[in-house]
Amino acid sequence: xxxxxxxxxxxxxxxxxxxxxxxxxxxxxxxxxxxxxxxxxxxxxxxxxxxxxxxxxxxxxxxxxxxxxxxxxxxxxxxxxxxxxxxxxxxxxxxxxxxxxxxxxxxxxxxxxx
Amino acid sequence: xxxxxxxxxxxxxxxxxxxxxxxxxxxxxxxxxxxxxxxxxxxxxxxxxxxxxxxxxxxxxxxxxxxxxxxxxxxxxxxxxxxxxxxxxxxxxxxxxxxxxxxxxxxxxxxx
Numbered sequence: 270x271x272x273x274x275x276x277x278x279x280x281x282x283x284x285x286x287x288x289x290x291x292x293x294x295x296x297x298x299x300x301x302x303x304x305x306x307x308x309x310x311x312x313x314x315x316x317x318x319x320x321x322x323x324x325x326x327x328x329x330x331x332x333x334x335x336x337x338x339x340x341x342x343x344x345x346x347x348x349x350x351x352x353x354x355x356x357x358x359x360x361x362x363x364x365x366x367x368x369x370x371x372x373x374x375x376x377x378x379x380x381x382x383x
Numbered sequence: 384x385x386x387x388x389x390x391x392x393x394x395x396x397x398x399x400x401x402x403x404x405x406x407x408x409x410x411x412x413x414x415x416x417x418x419x420x421x422x423x424x425x426x427x428x429x430x431x432x433x434x435x436x437x438x439x440x441x442x443x444x445x446x447x448x449x450x451x452x453x454x455x456x457x458x459x460x461x462x463x464x465x466x467x468x469x470x471x472x473x474x475x476x477x478x479x480x481x482x483x484x485x486x487x488x489x490x491x492x493x494x495x
Contacts, residue, residue, distance in 0.1 A: 303483070312486030313473070368431065368433065368480055369480065371428075372425075375425050
């Protein structure tokens with residue numbers, strides 16, 4: 270089961286910042302927060318990940334609260350091509366080998382409109 | 384350019400037939416994964432391989448089989464034992480198991 274909670278959908282106007290929230294109140298001290306997105310009928314695309322500090326790359330910024338129980342993915346200037354399902358994921362250990370799989374929930378469907 | 388290729392993009396099979404989905408990567412990644420996605424659902428892990436000649440069952444391995452004879456290739460066979468095979472199948476790879484994943488573009492399997 271996914272260890273994160275995200276709103277099912279959000280809207281954003283083109284050119285505005287899109288702020289996608291994620292709750293992960295049971296996150297462990299050594300678990301990272303990952304963000305991926307999936308454009309319709311394509312494979313998911315890695316966006317960014319972080320442990321406790323804020324992170325920024327060419328695609329987005331990741332803000333993690335000090336208690337690490339929630340985070341926000343920020344797309345600073347959303348475009349129509351950012352319309353996708355965004356997944357917030359924390360690592361969960363596999364039951365039998367200790368391998369840490371990525372668990373994808375249902376994510377947030379972001380619609381960017383003109 | 385390096386990447387991960389899944390073929391074919393669309394696949395139709397009759398019920399009771401086995402079918403093999405191809406996944407090839409030229410990223411020199413050690414780890415590879417197979418996920419299944421049903422409409423409106425998240426991804427569920429079928430099998431994964433952290434190194435060549437080794438693979439492990441994921442959460443929904445029943446009715447599926449894999450092999451990892453080469454580092455670049457991780458084919459998935461959907462057998463007739465899989466009760467609901469119609470789905471979108473995604474292959475991914477990563478440098479190591481705790482690195483970001485690169486996904487293929489998926490294979491949509493329809494069993495009629």
